[in-house]
Amino acid sequence: xxxxxxxxxxxxxxxxxxxxxxxxxxxxxxxxxxxxxxxxxxxxxxxxxxxxxxxxxxxxxxxxxxxxxxxxxxxxxxxxxxxxxxxxxxxxxxxxxxxxxxxxxxxxxxxxxxxxxxxxxxxxxxxxxxxxxxxxxxxxxxxxxxxxxxxxxxxxxxxxxxxxxxxxx
Numbered sequence: 001x002x003x004x005x006x007x008x009x010x011x012x013x014x015x016x017x018x019x020x021x022x023x024x025x026x027x028x029x030x031x032x033x034x035x036x037x038x039x040x041x042x043x044x045x046x047x048x049x050x051x052x053x054x055x056x057x058x059x060x061x062x063x064x065x066x067x068x069x070x071x072x073x074x075x076x077x078x079x080x081x082x083x084x085x086x087x088x089x090x091x092x093x094x095x096x097x098x099x100x101x102x103x104x105x106x107x108x109x110x111x112x113x114x115x116x117x118x119x120x121x122x123x124x125x126x127x128x129x130x131x132x133x134x135x136x137x138x139x140x141x142x143x144x145x146x147x148x149x150x151x152x153x154x155x156x157x158x159x160x161x162x163x164x165x166x167x168x169x
Contacts, residue, residue, distance in 0.1 A: 023151075041128050045121035051084045053125065056093065056110065056118040064109040066099060075152075093117060 006014070019025050035050055042048045048056070058073050059065060067085065071078035085108060088094045093114035099105040110118070136144070 038125075038128070041124050042121060045124040046117060048117060048121055049084075051080065052088055052093065052117075053121055055081070055084070055088060055108070056114055056121070057125075059094065059108060059110040060115065060118045060122075064107045066102075066105040066107060068105065070108065088114075 038050045038053070042050065042053055054074050055070060058070055062069075062073070065073070067078050067081050070081050074081075085094060085096060085106075089096050091113070092111055095109045095111055096106050097109075099107045133141070
């Protein structure tokens, strides 16, 4: 049916149908929903931000860590953590000291206040992970993680490998 003869509702329905399988448009929505849900869980757990929670969790399980280590574990740009850590230090959640081996790096450690904040939030965030495990089988979660690995690899490809520049000439 030509676009001019379709009703607005039909055009919107058709567009939504196409967008339902558009991974590029679905990812930001899923990410935003995940962050919103995590924020709601963390508000019940004492008001940590998602970034604060992730830092405290990583330090609790693997600390002390450098900013680069944290960024690698969390798969984020280290500048995001570099901005967040001074506020966490001011709140007394973490200590930041020059690394003894590499003075260019900061060594981030959990304080007692940080450990208490982590211990308060951990059971609530575990409930979130448990709820996800009820929504997906272990095999589905493994597959989903594999899809993310493939997406990461795709997004890291050089443009020259993705563009069909020969056909544009």
